[in-house]
Amino acid sequence: MLLRPSAGTVRGGARRPGGAGGGAAAGGGGRTGEAQPSRPGPRSPDGGGHRGPDSSPRSGVLGRPSRDLLGGTGDPAWCADRRGRGRPARPLRRLRGAAGRRRQPPGTDIAGSDRGVGAVVGVRRQMGKHARPSGRGDRRGGGNGRGRMPRPGLVRPSGLDRLSDPDLLPGLDLLPGLNLLVVWVTTACQLRCRYCSMRGGEVAGETLDPGLFARALTTLGIGPGAEVQIAGGEPTLVPDVLAEVVSIAHAAGVRRIGVQTNGLGIDDAFLSLVRDFQVGVGVSLDGPAEVNDATRGRTVEVLAGLRRLEEAGIAFGVTTVLTRQSVGSLSRLALLLAGFRGARRLGLDVLRPVGRGRPEDLPSPAEATAAIRDLCRTLEWINARRDPPLRLREAAMVDCVRPAAYCPAEQGRAAVLPPSGALYPCSSLVGLPEHAAGTVDRPDMSVLRRGLHPPAAGCASCRVSGCRGRCPARRMVSATASAVDCALRHAVASGRREEGYAYAGR
DSSP: OOOOOOTTBOGGGOBOOOOOOOBSSSOSTTOSSOOSOOOOOOBOTTSSSBBOTTOOBSSSTTTOOOOOTTBOOOOHHHHHHHTTOSSOSOSOEEEEETTEEEEEOSSOOTTOOOSSOOOOOBOOOOOOTTOOOOSTTTTTTTTTSOOOOOOTTSOOOOGGGOOSSTTOOTTGGGSSSOOEEEEESBSOOSOOOTTOTTOTTSSOOOBOOHHHHHHHHHHHTOOTTOEEEEESSOGGGSHHHHHHHHHHHHHTTOOEEEEEEOSTTOOHHHHHHHHHHTOEEEEEOOSSHHHHHHHTOOHHHHHHHHHHHHHTTOOEEEEEEEOTTTGGGHHHHHHHHHTOTTEEEEEEEEOOOSTTOOGGGSOOHHHHHHHHHHHHHHHHHHHTSOSSOOEEHHHHHHHHOOGGGTOTTTTTOEEEEOTTOBOBSSGGGTTOGGGOOBBSSSBOHHHHHTOSOOOOTTGGGSSSGGGSSSOHHHHHHOHHHHHHHHHHHHHHHHHHHHTTOOOTTO
8 A cells, every 4th residue: 555644744854834845866855866946944843943945954063054066055035034134135146257247137047036046156154053144245155156165074965965876875974784775666668778787678677576675674774864766777667666665665764765767757646756755856868859869869758757847846856877979968968957947966977888888988088077177167157047056966976075975885885676686785786696795585784784896096095085986886897987987076176176166185
């Protein structure tokens, strides 16, 4: 029987009126990905501080906010409330351009906001319970457009700062044991992506037994505080199984639930499931139509799915596979997503040359570096005109510095459950016997908890030190993919430094 939460239930134990929600691969109130559209937040039920537009507590060490990375400032009504005044936040925005500083009147952000207070690029300063933003430049981190980075280890990313990729979630190092379970509800898919590691569409798909998932929650100790990410295959091809898995996870106390989809099956039933259980949503899209049609296909239908999410008031994130075909169009993709008010995060996954993926489809490190730097400049331009902001997932990862923000599997904190019932530490290793960790009924916890390969030589002294040696799966399958992955993170860190942002190992 499908259990539905009460209308007032919210992730993390807080309560608010029921309504539409969702996110980019697990959003809302502490879930992964982009959860709730920005809106004024109520006071905490216990009176211990305010709740901002992402519904995260604004008091206490772990509840302090960090200003949106490569993004804006959230809801102006909340900012005015923080200052203790009844007037709205400053109505003019200061932008940097080729001709120097200039003023721009309200109501001109490219995402169609009519609130008149756009996002300003910067990093939200740490604000304690009694702190107030400064007067001049109060929405710009001290008046110069360059806020201070949060001190490492003090800030847990809010719901809107969660990652959209099932294998990469920040904040999981705050809890002991396994904190992430990725469950493949099916291996079937209606697309034939040219780089699919599972060769989707070529073989008959398997479907997960929901009872197997329920046993896995118990065996692995997955409960309150952990994450469940639903992937495949394409989860929307088995809507009944998808709904039952979400219901089982919710009944077990899991409140961070996300689903990664290709966007073709976003119908009314899917939207209802996302709203009822506050499930985060991540969508795969490789670029504008000519690029995505070449690598994945059916772009028009995917964009229609994004529009349905937006019309339902559900925020989402987008994940792009970085290939030689897509690397040159990242900035155009960002501009495309900027037109969707529900788009909150863009994440980049370097191609893994397994399955249908070929080494020659990888971009060179130089191509990746140039494209990422251009993307960062484009996002800066977008977010100076857009509220809510469009964040770059990798920027948050570079700034986070916690190793688990890069890869919980490398830290021994993740498990992946395909329909076969076998267990693996990472989605990229599914089907490789040497990396199997037993089965649901007979798990080998030592394999899961020992983590993956140690960092590569020289990585310990790297300025992007929280990375701990790039993606372990890419290190194992391809030296070229690993080099591109490294170039991506260095390019993001370099772009952050040029714009006045702090990062690990500066």
